[in-house]
Amino acid sequence: MDEMMQTQALYRDDAYAAATPATVIESSEAGVLLDRSVFYPRAGGQPGDTGTLVWEGGAMPVADTVKASDGSPLHVPAPGAPLPPPGTTVEARIDWTRRHRHMRMHTTLHLLCAAMPGIYATGNQIGAEKSRLDFDLPEPPTKEWVTEKLNELIAGDHPIGERWITEAELDANPGLVRTLSVQPPRGAGQVRLVRIGPEDAPVDLQPCGGTHVRRTGEIGRVEVLKMESKGKQNRRIHIVLAEDTP
Template identity: 55%
Template sequence: MTEELFRADSYLKSCEAIVVSAGPEGIVLDRTVFYPTGGGQPGDSGALLLADGTALPILDTRKGEAGILHLPAEGATLPSPGDRVTAEIDWQRRHRHMRLHTAMHLLCASIAGGVTGGQIGDGKARLDFDLPEVTFTKEELSQKLAALVAADHPVAARWISDAEMAAQPELVRTMSVKPPSGSGKVRLLEVAGVDLQPCGGTHVARTGEIGAIAVAKIENKGKHNRRITIAFQE
């Protein structure tokens, strides 16, 4: 399987790698900095730099049975197994995803209620909550998020065992997706003093790096479902 370098360091922009396989389904490398679609976060885009200097654009990244799949443009000339490449992500796009994903944790911590879904876009993100009613305004929630950003809380990932995870079910806020288990350990994302829950995504190192963000809208999506969208104020 592909060594997932982004799990340990979200700020890695590139890495040297060897092509394991390449076909219509995608290119598998022995190691990568490309995050695959999952947990509401889009897969990375970028390029594979070949030995001859050619840049092979990568449009998306997905999980595959043999490893992480880097999806090139249709009709692109593929590298061969054993080729050495440099995997380089679109850092500006990834960094926006990191900032938004971290902001989603602040939003989750600011609202009582299970999370029924979520999605990160370009410049905005949403979380769906199991809430019978909304007792706050957009402005009040925006102020709460702004205060958490300004407090510049440290953000870091750590791991616990499957047994420790099973003994702390209160850590799971997402009702629709269970945290991955079976490998012996589960990755937690901690915003110091604010939020702690299983998450495999990429995040910034401190909340202050999120920047100006606010609640764009609050929507009623069902009897108990409230959708809250946040967006950069840039």
Template identity: 55%
Template structure:
């Protein structure tokens, strides 16, 4: 089981780790990692590792067997031996853009309070699919509402609840297409705002910024018809 350092600190850019396995495909499994693994619409992190042979670029991180996270080299290279210690370093600029857009999509789900049927994140762009028969009539109002939430500089924090608590509160789950991140009997919740300023609370296993002001200005993009009851809403950030 790989220790997920990014869940404890999304701002951690580097970490030492020990190689615990090499997959048949040439992926590298470590005992701990700062690399987020592809999931929930968020891409796996890229970056570098170094075990004294010079930096090796990592293209992405994916989920492997059991609870292992696998680092995927960007090109065929010599691999570190099992037991070797190495240093992991994120492509921080790319990761931070993922964090900003992921938090912005949570805000979009607040401004458009409809069931979410899908979503995708990239570096500075993202979209959510909504169960929405008709598109919003006032695009400018949607964009203004998003940026008003950014400007409030609300805190973004996490809590943990049991699977039984989630089952007793199904309204916490906004996304119909992605199952909440279950594991070890606990569910991670991402909260935006505190107390009377709380605007959102939902299960999420992704990485987020610490405050909404860090997102920066959000631009509302195209709104696509993806079926009789489905609309795809795109957003982007001023990078």
């Protein structure tokens, strides 16, 4: 794919953009590349978006979104789905309900780092129904304590924003990285920081390329289902949105 034709990733500027007109650049059974997209490609533990590409006389269900070789969103068609030819104008529509749940869950995992300041994530998986965070901590608190602390932070309705720093600034502040398994993407010269809380006194601040809600209050109540041991010091915590519990 021509570097000059790299997809404009609209989700980076507005995680709430659920649809956009776009032009097909390349199209095959492996996936469809667009000149612009609201679809988030699978990365950093956050699943790729699903949805639909609609054009005059046709529609292609998007079963997954992954990264193309240049990092652009590659819209993977459902098996047997019709493909829009290159040059076609389409309406790219994500499954907003699923994406918004991912945003709520992803922000909750950031709040876990705020709830337990000493932890470093060793793995994570965000899901619409359930999410998990693996972390390195020999003596973790109880799941009841974590549930209460998370909901206190959520109820604080803290604003969420972002800013960009250089890779050199990140190297000078290694404490910003709270993950041991996934490192911030490098090579572009800049790294995106996601901030929860005010700029002068953030509740949490760490590199992240995923999508998040605008305020913590939008998450709603959450519940820690269980906490289990996954090694000598590694622990795994499972989280659901409280609305999904009986």
